[in-house]
Amino acid sequence: MTAPFRRHVLYLPGFDPIPPRRYRELYRREGADQAQISGHRLRMKKAQPDGGGFAWRVGSHVEGRDVETRIEVALWSDIVQASMSAGIAGTYRQLFRTMWIYIGSGTIGRLMRLRRGPVIAAFYPIAVLLAQLALALLAGGLVAWGVAAAGGGLFGVPFGLAAAWGVLVLGRRLDHRLFAYYLMHDYAFTCAQGGAYPPALEDRITRFRDRLKTILAQDLDEVLVIGHSSGAYLAVSVLADLLREGPRPGPGPGPALSLLTLGHVVPMAAFLPHADRLRADLAFLSQADGIFWTDVTAPGDACCFALCDPVAVCGMAGPDQKWPLVLSAAYTQTLSPERQRAIRNRWFRLHFQYLCAFDRPGDYDYFAITAGPQTLAQRFGGRKPSPGRITRPVGARP
Numbered sequence: 001m002t003a004p005f006r007r008h009v010l011y012l013p014g015f016d017p018i019p020p021r022r023y024r025e026l027y028r029r030e031g032a033d034q035a036q037i038s039g040h041r042l043r044m045k046k047a048q049p050d051g052g053g054f055a056w057r058v059g060s061h062v063e064g065r066d067v068e069t070r071i072e073v074a075l076w077s078d079i080v081q082a083s084m085s086a087g088i089a090g091t092y093r094q095l096f097r098t099m100w101i102y103i104g105s106g107t108i109g110r111l112m113r114l115r116r117g118p119v120i121a122a123f124y125p126i127a128v129l130l131a132q133l134a135l136a137l138l139a140g141g142l143v144a145w146g147v148a149a150a151g152g153g154l155f156g157v158p159f160g161l162a163a164a165w166g167v168l169v170l171g172r173r174l175d176h177r178l179f180a181y182y183l184m185h186d187y188a189f190t191c192a193q194g195g196a197y198p199p200a201l202e203d204r205i206t207r208f209r210d211r212l213k214t215i216l217a218q219d220l221d222e223v224l225v226i227g228h229s230s231g232a233y234l235a236v237s238v239l240a241d242l243l244r245e246g247p248r249p250g251p252g253p254g255p256a257l258s259l260l261t262l263g264h265v266v267p268m269a270a271f272l273p274h275a276d277r278l279r280a281d282l283a284f285l286s287q288a289d290g291i292f293w294t295d296v297t298a299p300g301d302a303c304c305f306a307l308c309d310p311v312a313v314c315g316m317a318g319p320d321q322k323w324p325l326v327l328s329a330a331y332t333q334t335l336s337p338e339r340q341r342a343i344r345n346r347w348f349r350l351h352f353q354y355l356c357a358f359d360r361p362g363d364y365d366y367f368a369i370t371a372g373p374q375t376l377a378q379r380f381g382g383r384k385p386s387p388g389r390i391t392r393p394v395g396a397r398p
Contacts, residue, residue: 229303243291295325313392
């Protein structure tokens with residue numbers, strides 16, 4: 001009897017303040033959908049504590065073999081929550097500072113030469129917040145004028161200020177629908193140090209590296225690191241730090257080490273003037289031995305830099321570049337017209353589709369990758385990059 005294939009997944013989410021249980025429930029719901037479509041058998045199980053982050057286990061029978069997978073979320077939502085603590089006035093200060101850094105450094109111009117979709121998405125929170133500010137000033141001015149015209153004199157000023165503040169407070173309370181504050185905090189966090197990682201995040205990256213060392217010492221067939229959105233470039237730095245240290249822990253070659261980056265936004269960080277650490281990590285990892293790195297994006301996802309080789313477009317590709325293998329999730333082919341219509345114009349849903357079921361799955365099947373019996377290298381090792389891959393070094397420094 002063939003022994004089950006054993007895998008440990010370390011998942012690095014993007015800039016997300018929500019507790020990691022949402023990822024377990026997303027996996028449960030979408031995995032059941034994909035199982036019905038593709039014939040997988042997936043069973044979620046409780047995970048025993050082993051010193052890591054929030055985790056669950058998946059017992060599966062996929063592609064003719066039993067598989068045991070532990071999926072662990074690398075937590076940094078507390079850092080995200082702390083960075084989002086700025087009030088209304090603080091968020092507007094972040095807005096103007098972020099605009100100054102991206103525009104003044106020339107980063108926004110280089111990003112526009114690469115992909116306009118994510119840049120337009122980046123301008124969305126700026127436009128919404130500035131519109132709310134303009135509306136607040138207009139409301140405040142009208143109230144102040146009305147009170148003064150009614151004989152209130154200077155009493156119109158405090159009434160006007162109260163009206164303006166009320167409009168801003170209303171806009172903040174509606175952000176669960178607009179997401180302008182959330183996105184503004186995301187971009188402000190990325191460029192707070194001009195592209196350098198803040199100390200709290202550097203410390204967390206070190207902890208993730210140490211956790212990965214512990215996982216690699218276990219008796220496994222594959223250790224799969226997954227980075228989604230901004231978690232993609234954090235995963236690059238974690239693995240670069242790990243591989244710079246040399247031989248892996250434990251006897252023998254150990255499990256296969258794989259990296260899957262999904263819906264990356266690497267240029268938003270790596271194009272910034274002080275992102276030297278990230279650029280060096282990209283250059284190092286692109287030539288590293290002992291790893292297989294696949295990058296998956298989709299042109300239908302306006303929040304990512306679709307089909308952009310994250311190493312090459314940042315100007316860090318050398319003559320010995322091996323990674324990543326750039327593939328397209330090809331939403332127009334892997335999702336039926338009905339599903340495409342259901343999620344059209346839902347930016348966040350499209351950005352999370354990589355973690356969801358495809359009703360016309362092609363080579364990319366998140367649940368076969370995470371709960372199936374092949375390593376990433378076995379699954380994609382013979383593939384060529386998707387047509388349309390972008391490699392021009394737009395982010396190269398003058």
